[in-house]
Amino acid sequence: MRTHIDHDNGPGSAGAPCLARNPARTTCRVAGRGAVTNPAVRFDTRITAPFDDGWDTLGQEVGAPDLETLPRLETSVIPDTTRSAISWNNSPDIGFDRAVNPYRGCEHGCIYCFARPTHAYLGYSPGLDFETKLVFKPEVAELLEKELRKPGYVPRTLALGSNTDPYQPIERTLTLTRSVLEVLDRFNHPVGVVTKSAGVLRDLDILTSMAQRNLVRVHLSITTLDPRLARVMEPRAATPARRLQAIARLAEARVPVGVLVAPMIPALNDAEMERIMQAAAAAGARHAGYILLRLPLELRQMFEDWLHTHFPDRGRHVLSLIRQSRGGELNDPRFHHRMSGQGAYADILRQRFAKAASRFGYDETDRHLDCTRFALPEAAPLEACQMSLF
Structure with missing residues (x-):
């Protein structure tokens, strides 16, 4: 079964002939999408290359085409038959x-997302496929409950949103994150939530209740305060202003909240590190972290x-600093290098973060969530009846 959900979360969903997997790396801009390419799946034994037979059929794929002429590209939502919830x-x-990831692929379309290459395991491209072909786990809550009930399960903080965003646009429709x-x-199980969506506020009732038992911490990822840069880097994520508002609402509700200044991209958004941390602290964030841009595999x-498509004036400089x-x-x-890097630039970034964290009052204490409250709730009547048969 495949369904199509079109989310009007930006300037529109437009597609282009470049959506075909293309080893020649033909680039095109697609309204409301982040990637400008759709590279071949690295596991495929056969690939398709573009060929112009003289009719200029590839003309609209080259350079920066007029976005208004491109056909719409809807988001495909595909069920996942995986029989486990915890990775x-x-x-x-x-x-x-x-961790639990209700979704694979992410409609936010962040070009820098380190999770993009994982889409190749599903037979999809890490490019435009990653943000238009979304795979979801319809039974994720039921599967999670079964795993938590397994004899010998030892609770530790579970990450929600470690790979793709648990509050991406389709969560409004499918509500899988809320079910998790x-x-x-119910199990009094600690959880850490990472998102760049203000949609997390929908679940403020649950988060507030869990916070009272020291069972939850939420981090909002903010890469820039410039809405124009955000639109290009992460076209379908919440605006920077909405993320700051979400931090404020969570803090007001006494839900422990922090900010991730991630990723920091040299010569693109790194100059904003202190301003982001200051704005987040003013909104109520009490914990902070950062990550230097990671570019695994196809990324x-x-x-x-x-x-080179969006910032041709500084592309070489950015890549040189990376x-x-x-x-x-x-x-x-x-390990221990991939998040922060090494060398003069990485050292300066590390020092800047530490100084800003101290200046704006971030708590650097590693406060653990409470794992001692974990307990198995009574089974549902039907489940109890089924178990009695054994």
Whole structure:
């Protein structure tokens, strides 16, 4: 089953012939979308290359076409038949070992998203496919409850939104993230939420209740305070102003809230680090973090193509600073290096963050959520009846 949901979350959803997987990296601008390419899936054994037979059929794909002439490109929503809800990791440089992601792919369309390459595991391109072909887990809440009830399960903080945003536009329709929070609330299970959507305020009732038991912390990701830059980098995410408003509402409701100044992109948004942290602190954020831009796998070339399309005046400089921070490459996947980089530029960024965190009163104490409250609630009547058969 495939359904189509068109979210009017920006200037419109337009498609282009470049949506076909194209190893030649033909670029095109698509209204309301982030990527300017749709690279081939790295696991495919066959790829398709564009060919102009003399009729100029590729003309509208080259350069910057008139957006008004491009056909609409709807968002496809595809059910996921995965029989598990929790994904586990043993990475030594992140603060959680488990996560739930109700959605794969993300309609926000952030060009810098490190999760884009994961779409290739589903047979889709990390480019425009990532933001237009969304996979959802319809039974995520039921699956999560089963896993929490397994004998020997030991609770630790679970990350919600570690890969793709749990409050992306389709959550308004499918409400899967809310169903996950309802399960965690009943089990008294701690959760950390990361989003760049003001849609998190819809679940303020659950978050407030969990906060009273020290079971939740929310972080809003803010990359820029410039709405024009935000529109280009993350076309369907909430505006920077709405994210600050969300921080204020969460803080007012006494939900522990922080800001992620992430990612910091050299010579593009890095000059805003202190201003973002100041604005977020004024809104009520008490915790902060940052990440230097990561460009794994296909994202390296995708970001370079996007950069030269939208910022041709500074593309070389941006890429040069990234390489200076990544040992001469565009990406460094090593643990304890991938998030912050190394070298002079990375050191200065690290010092700037530490100074700003101190100046604006951010709490650097690692306050753990409460895992001792975890308890199995009574099973639903039907489930109890079924279990009695065994």
